[in-house]
Amino acid sequence: MAKTVGFNSLLARLQQDFPEITFAEAESFYWSPANQHVMYKQGSRGNAAIFSLLHEVGHANLDHKRYRLDFELLQLESAAWEQAKRLAPRYGITIDEDHIQDCLDSYRDWLYGRSICPTCSSRALQQDDLPQYRCHNCHTIWDVTPSRFCRPYRRQKSTTPTMVFADHKAL
Numbered sequence: 001m002a003k004t005v006g007f008n009s010l011l012a013r014l015q016q017d018f019p020e021i022t023f024a025e026a027e028s029f030y031w032s033p034a035n036q037h038v039m040y041k042q043g044s045r046g047n048a049a050i051f052s053l054l055h056e057v058g059h060a061n062l063d064h065k066r067y068r069l070d071f072e073l074l075q076l077e078s079a080a081w082e083q084a085k086r087l088a089p090r091y092g093i094t095i096d097e098d099h100i101q102d103c104l105d106s107y108r109d110w111l112y113g114r115s116i117c118p119t120c121s122s123r124a125l126q127q128d129d130l131p132q133y134r135c136h137n138c139h140t141i142w143d144v145t146p147s148r149f150c151r152p153y154r155r156q157k158s159t160t161p162t163m164v165f166a167d168h169k170a171l
């Protein structure tokens with residue numbers, strides 16, 4: 001990056017360029033499709049925060065709403081980074097490719113961990129239409145709640161849970 005773009009000046013420009021997105025402070029970075037909010041960590045500065053902000057805008061631009069299976073989450077995360085890379089030059093930013101791969105590797109590691117049978121340690125496949133894994137070896141079935149990266153939340157008891165896409169780097 002030739003000249004460092006400040007987090008706050010980037011935020012101001014993004015707010016101008018994407019009036020359909022509401023930007024708000026939170027404890028971490030995430031995209032909340034239910035109310036079209038990009039949340040950013042309070043007091044952010046530095047390249048990692050700048051990359052995260054562009055990444056969440058990437059989710060917003062691509063209208064990411066939900067995923068069913070773990071591998072779909074990885075695809076959406078990867079797509080959001082691709083979109084962030086497309087946006088970056090407009091703001092004089094170059095996203096470090098190593099940073100992107102680190103982020104995606106963390107997702108891969110996390111997803112891999114979820115797919116290991118707690119009983120016999122075989123690698124399992126996620127059930128096609130259920131948020132569960134089933135071991136082909138010992139037939140153990142286990143639930144995988146989309147915690148940590150994508151947190152389901154309920155706004156009211158009656159509404160169906162929606163998801164947010166959280167950036168692990170900020171958690």
Ligand SMILES: [Zn+2]
Nearest residue numbers: 077080165166
């Ligand atoms: Zn993401």
Ligand SMILES: [Zn+2]
Nearest residue numbers: 117120135138
């Ligand atoms: Zn097993």
